[in-house]
Structures are given as C-alpha cells and as structure tokens.
Amino acid sequence: MQHYDVIVVGGGHAGCEAAAAGARIGMRVALVSRSAGDIGMLSCNPAIGGLGKGHLIREIDAFDGLIGRVGDAAALQFRLLNRSKGPAVQGPRAQVDRRRYRAAMASAIAAEANIVVVAAEVTGLTTSGRNVTGVETTVGRLRAAAVVVTTGTFLAATLHHGRATSHGGRVGEAPATALATAIAALGLPRGRFKTGTPPRLDGRTIDWGSLDLQFGDADPTTLSDAAVAASPPHLACGMTRTTAASHAIVRAHLADTPTYGGDVVGRGPRYCPSLEDKVVRFGDRDGHNIFLEPEGFDDATIYPNGISTALPPPVQAALVATIPGLERASIVQPGYAVEYDYVDPRALTPALMVRGRPGLFLAGQINGTTGYEEAAGQGLIAGINAARFAGGDEPIHLDRATSYLGVMIDDLTTLGVSEPYRMFTSRAEFRLSLRIDNAGERLTPRGIDAGVVGRDRAARFAAAQAKRDAVRTLLGTLAATPAAVARGGVAVNQDGVVRSAGDWLAHPAVDWTIASRVWPELAAVDPATAAVVAVDARYGVYLARQAGEIAAFRADEALRLADGIAFDRIPGVSPEMAERLDAARPAMFGAAVRVAGVTPGALTSLLAHARRAA
Amino acid sequence: MRAPIGDGSPYGVASPAAPERPTPTIYALATGAPPAAIAIVRVSGPRAIAALRALTAGDLPAARRMTRVRLVEPTTHDPLDDALAVVFPAPASVTGDDLVELHLHGGVAVVDGVLAALGGLGLTAAGPGAFTRRAFDNGKVDLGQVEAFGDLVAAETGTQRRAALSRTGSRLAERVAAWRAALIGVRSDVEATLDFADEDHVAPDLTPSDRVILSALLVELASARADADRAGRLRDGIVVAITGPVNAGKSTLLNALARRDAAMVSPLPGTTRDTIEVRVVLAGVPVTLIDTAGLRESDDALEVEGIRRGRARAASADLVIAMGSEPAVPSAIWVEGKSDLGPCGAGWRDGALHLSAMTGDGVEMLERELIARVGSLTSGEAPLVAHRWQAAAIVDAVVAIESAIGAGDAVVAAEELRVATHSLARLVGRVSSDDILDGIFARFCIGK
C-alpha cells in the first residue's frame, strides 16, 4: 500500500490547485484522477477570470497558485473588465486556448516533484474511527493523513440531452457512483444542482463577415501579476444575439427540455441561466447577447457563450440557424445539462474540513459552487489546510476582511447554498480594500508564513513591498499648496491649505500624471507601484472608515464558538433560533451574526455566552 | 469523553460544550402591590403550563380562554384561591414563550401564597425587564419597541404615554422595512452595473429614477430625525432657562411659575449661587424651569462656578426666558419682571412681556405663552423614533445617502449605500452591534 501525506481526488481546477499547494508546502501528494488527461480540463467555457472571479485568481496567485500563470500561458486574448469603473471592481479575464491550457496545467503539475499523478477511479474512503485515512481506488488502496475530495459534477451525476438521460459527470465520462455511495455513507447532508453547457460550433461554418468582433486589450492586464507582458496574443470573439425566432423555438420545445419537462430537480445557477430559463424569465426581451469564443489557436471549435441549453439536439440545430451569422453553422457537440449531488458546505469548517471527520477536506463544485475560479480558490485553501493537518499545524483561516477567498468560504460554510454559488464583487462588504492591485500585499505574507509561496515569488514580493513602502513615505513628506497643484493643470479649490501628496491624490481631479507634474520625483515611480499607492490614496477616507468596521468585525470574529456548542441550552436562545444556528454551525460569533433570521435577542444571549466562555 | 484525535482543535473536532442551563421559567406579580381588588401573576417559559397544572392539581383551561380555576398548593393541596387563569401557548404570546396569567383575589396572603408556590416549583422570580427581554429574545419585538415599552412604563403624563404607545407597535419596523427595501432596490441597480458590466441591459451608475428614490428617502429620514428631537423633549421634558442680570427678578418669577418656594428669594444680589430647578407640567409635557445664577462678574469662586454652570445650562435649554434686557437669541421670550414699579401695568409692549412676578400680575400671560411654545416644540404626528442612538443611525444614513448621490463613482456610491443600509438596520436593532445592545439593556434593566 502506498503512503502519502495528502491524497487529492479529482484532477480538475480544485484538485490541481490543492495538490500543487500541498506539494509547495513540502508534502508528498498523490493526485488521483480517472485519467491523466483530466488534468487542466475546462469543462465549460474557454475563459478564465472576470468580475469577482478575476479577484479570486489574483488571490490564488498571491499564494503562488497555478490558475493565473497557466491561464496566462494559454491566453488568446486579455480583457480587463470594468475598465471604466473604479479600480476596486476591475477584474482581469482571459480567453484561453483549451489545449494549451491543459498542456500548461499538466506541465505545472509535472514540475512539482512532490506530486505523483495516479490514474484511477476512487471508489471509497478508508477510515479509522472517525478519521479519514485514505482512499480505495481501482488500482488499490492509498493511505494518507489527509484526503481532499474535488470531484466536481461527478457525484451521482446524470446528463440530459433533451428528455434523454444518461449517467455521466461530463459528456463521455462516467459518474462517480461508488464514491457517491461512500460519501453518502458518511452521512453528509447533500443536495442536487444542475448546470449546463452550450452546443459547440464549427467556426468554419460561421459567417464572420456579418458579425461584430471584440478584440482584447492592447495593453493587457494578465491574470497573474507575475506574467511578463509579452506581445499579447490576439484572437477576436464574435458577437451576435438571439432573435424572436430563436425564442419561439425554445418556447415551442420547452416541454422537451429536462428542466421544464420535469426530469431535473436540481436548481441551476441564476446568474448563468440556460437559454430556456432566459426565455421563460425574461420573456419581454427581444434578444440575448451571444459571444462566440474561439476554443484555440489551431482549433476551429467555437463556444457560443450565452446559449447554454439542453434542448434535444435536432432542436438545437434549428435554434442555432435562427441566430444572425450562424444560419449555416454546424454543431460539433450538442449542449447538455448535468445534474449532480453536492455536499451542503455548512458541514465544513472554515478550514474546508468536514466537521467531525478529521482528515477529510472537500473543495470545488462538490461544495455547491460553480466556476473554475471558485473551485481553484477552494482547492488552494483545502490543499494548504490538508497539508497543515498532515504536518500537525493549525489551519489557516482567511476572514471576510482579508479576501474574496475568505468571503467565499465564510458564505459557503455559514450560509450554505441555495443555488450554485458564484463570486461577485458585491458579496464582499470590504470591497474597496479587496482589489486585484493589492492582492499580494494582502495575502502573500500569509502565504509565506504558511510555506506555500516559492522562493521566487517571495523575493519578488519583498522587493515590490519595499518600493510601495518607500513611495508611501514619500507621499507623506511631499506637500503642496492649492496654487502649486493648479499649476500642474487642474482646477482645485484655492483654500490656501498645504496638503500632503497623499491627501492631494484623494482629490478626484488629481491623478498620478498630475501629481508627477507637481512633484517631478513621482514620475520615476514604476506604474505597478504607482497604481496601488494611488488607489489607496484615492479611497483613503473610505479605507479608513472600513478599517474601523474591520476592527469591529474582527472583534466579533475573535469570539470563537466551541464546535460542539449546544445552542438550545443557551438561556435566551429559543428553540427556533437554536435550530437555525445549528444548521449553520457558525465557528465564531461574527459568523452567527450573518446567519439569516437569527434575532438580535438570540445574538445578545449568544454574545454573552461567548464572552463568558472566552 | 475525548474525540479520537484533534480534540479541541480549530479544525473543528472539539468535545461537546459543557451542559448549559436551559431557559428558565420566570414568574412575577404583574400588578401593583397588594392588597387590591385583583392581582395578576404572570408565568412565562417552558414550564409555565406544567406549573399551572401543578397549581390546579391537573386541570388545564383551553388555550386563550379565561377560565375559572381552583388553585391549590402543589404538595399539600391546601386551597390558595378561587381564580381565573388564561393560557397562551408559545409562540402566540407576548413573550413568545408559553405564558400563563393568573387573575387572583388581590389579598396579601393570596398573592404571597401563589408566588411562594411558584417558587416552590423551582421557577425563577423575574427581575426587572425580564418579560420584555424574553419577548425580545424570541424576536417578538425589536429594540425600538423595547425602548418604547420602557418609555411607556415610565410615562408620567398623558402626552408622554401617547407618544410611547405609538412606538410600541411595529410602525417603525414597517417604515424601516420600506426604507430598506427602497435602498436595496437602488443598491441592486448599482451593483448590477458593477458585477454585470459586460452583460445585457445594465443601467448606468445611479439612474435618474434611483436618484428620485434616494431624494424621497432623504425627505422621510429628515422628518424622522426631527421626530427624535421632539420625542426626546416629550420623554425627558423641556428645559426652560430663566436668564438675566443679577436681581432682574428671576427667582421671583420662577416661584411665581412654580407657585411654590423653590428658590430662596431675597433682594440681595447674588443669593442664587447655583442653578435652581423646578419641574412643572405644561400642556401635558414635563417642563423643567431653571433659574440660572445671575449673570455678572464676580471674584467669589463659588459664584463664578455657579455662573459658568448657569450659562452652560441656559445654552442647552430648549427655551429661554430672558429677563431685564432684550435677549440675544431671537427665539427667547423677553420678560420685564417689575411692572409693579412702573406706570403701565402688565402686558406685551415692544416685544417684551411686562409682568410683576411679585404681585403675579401678567404671570398668567407668560404661562399661556409657554404653553404655546411647548406645544409647538412637541406637537405633531406621534414620533417614530425617540432615542439618541436611533437619531444617530438616521443621521448616518442621511450622510451616506447624500454622499452616494454626490459620489460620481459607482463603487463609492455602492459603498455609501451599503453604509446607509447598515445604519437603517441599526435603527430597529436588526444588526447586532454590541454598543446598541449593551447600551439598551443596561438602561432597560434598571426598572423595567
């Protein structure tokens, strides 16, 4: 029998990130997936990042994770979303070449000497008492101190093409039936979700000449902040829209779809709806946007983003023909829906370990999320904590004030999910402090402490931090009168008050270019450093106020609630409130505050209890 | 009782917490001290119904129906009283617990006997505010309502009672819910521009209709804010300072208004060393009249301190009666107090009310003027909010909404609107904040 420190089940986005994090920490990791070809597979659209998601990527990157670097290596165009909005909500996104992505991920995994890739299906978990100590696979038993399960949409999965159903976790791949049984046997609370994917088109049959094209940014913002700006690759996406004729077809065939025909019980993502859902829910719209995304440099396949559907394949062909530019397009692979089991993430601790099952960690879509970035982020944290568990260390805990990763994990483990969970910037209450430009500053020191950041990144971080510190000091010492600033070319209120450069940068009209005219020494500051420092100055007032809120928040967060706490035995907590708290099992008082429907009265009693216990 | 490994570790494998005391069942005499015609004893908590069963030796009335019961001592079966009992099963009771009300004959021995029997059953005698606290714990009332109950119990005058009563209902909660809904609607628009920028049909930063909604909200919040001042005056009363130079007749006037000898009145300058306060009720509102130390220069340390305090009190008063010279504050009532020494008698002349505090001539006119002023300071629709923490929450929301309107940057607007939502939630105590909760219960537990 083989012994490892950590076993990771599943070679998807969560699995790769978990395995790599464990390996960077120095653990011996077995990455078990059904086929070596699973590694780096993009099940759905050929794009990484976006709003909220781009933030997750930069945070994973700050821990020296893979997804940003691999995405950059495979990119065929970069776009910074929300360019016109404030820097706090800008997110990088890349269209990627599906094959290159897979190859880059495979070589990133292969480059980790501590990872052994095992091609096998995991069929069960081995336990000793309540501890999970390894896995059963089709090639034998493997033992480890910690097991991270990242099986995505594969648990008890059913595929739907129209009303035809088959067993499968992804088209052409069998579901994880034995493992689903093993997980069920642990008594974990489960639910059922569904998701879907659009038909793939043959790009050679699309009338590109009639379509608008969308190119990437000329001056690209990469996914990883480590990427050297090479000359950006450019493949354009096409843009088109559904028509009234498309909607008529969908309406006529609603009963032939798994969801409206009644085959699917699982809930789908509200934010990434199928075309069926769009037509039913937004019946008044005359069209919905479609982005035609190339799947690769030397691959003619096109991913039509926006028309995820599980209509019967012949109807999909008729539907596609109603879309401008696609009249003669042929379908390479029809769209389908997949329905799968997820584990209620409230069964997990903030370390992503199953409560009461020492050694068993879950990450990715199995926890009710959707999206590569969400999966990768959980994989990173589960991988770090599995490694720390194996090494006998305390888990790392990222709270909501540190990161989108912290927001996601807190949302999942305290609130649970009622639909597939996707990241949005609006989920983060401390959004102004959680930006892509300061992800490294927020998180890399944590990563260095955890031993998950490689030497190169640590050195680069130290150098960048030194520069930021120097410029911040400089901004505090440089000062100017309104008259001097006006000579820099902006209209400012002539109140005669001398202000520091930092204070002037908070003025909406004073940007770095203006500031460099007023104080020529600022012109020499490199753009990356200037960007972070200028944004901090610009949001200074808000950041200061948030700092106060964060302090209050941390005081609540610091009050830990014992894991076995009997809420129904705390005086002042009614049975109904105790039930709500029990379902969420908040790990700290601050999390209890966020549980929906818990009354202030119950919280006061809980607060008193937590203080007494502290 | 150790878990196999990782016991107590932050990975979440800890032994169960030590057993906790379950929610106690509380009881108290709800009416005034016996003897009285009737006395009502309330019992609330998980064992309330069992306690009634023990007291009736098994008989239980139907829910929510007042029923005649024979009460006995549970162990000796000695008769205690021939009483009426009502059972309100949880959660449809004021406290949200099982609640029993016993309507007893109000004799000392009867009441003592029943209370002793309840204590003998192991129930807990309720402390001040305990029933309201249970209602709050069970989510039956919000913090604003808790405060209003407190005010209601403390109300001394009819006007105060009406003001407090109007807040014990869910009027504020309903208004806040509506404000929050409006705010959340605007926030979803703003958030949509931030999170779905590249998708279909998104509005620009703060649409014109969002601006209209926010402006309307500001108007409502401003009026609620003004309510808080008004309600504060109603609850705590109005402070009227009598100011003026030494020997203008301030103390004499105070006495005339109070119709009692509150201040030592003497013709010597400087007798009133400190402020003297008298409480009277005008138009149903408690009014505190303050006689400030005379305003003059002095070397006497004690007197200097008196003058300083007098000035401070006058500065924070709701209304000023300025004696002896035309007041600096236009809203002050200018009174000349020695009309008995002049030829024209009492009456309004050139903006001043001439009266004689000594003879009482014209004091009626001053009282009428005061009643009118007090009325306009406190009247209007029943106030929605009454406490400083509520007013502060409204001000925070107003400032945040104003900043959002002027932000010109969707991210900043969103941040301000988030703060505004938070502030409104604070208004009904929906968001747990130590300060609010601690502050309120500290105040509430004193006498209610």
Ligand SMILES: Cc1cc2nc3c(=O)[nH]c(=O)nc-3n(C[C@H](O)[C@H](O)[C@H](O)COP(=O)(O)OP(=O)(O)OC[C@H]3O[C@@H](n4cnc5c(N)ncnc54)[C@H](O)[C@@H]3O)c2cc1C
């Ligand atoms: C049809 C479809 C449509 C989707 N649509 C969208 C969308 O529109 N928007 C969006 O954001 N996201 C979408 N996704 C989701 C996105 O692909 C996932 O969220 C993300 O890939 C999840 O990553 P993961 O690591 O959790 O799981 P996956 O990437 O699914 O990886 C799971 C891996 O585990 C392996 N595995 C499973 N069981 C076993 C076993 N017993 N033994 C060994 N190996 C096993 C699998 O072979 C697979 O390699 C879609 C996914 C699918 C399948």
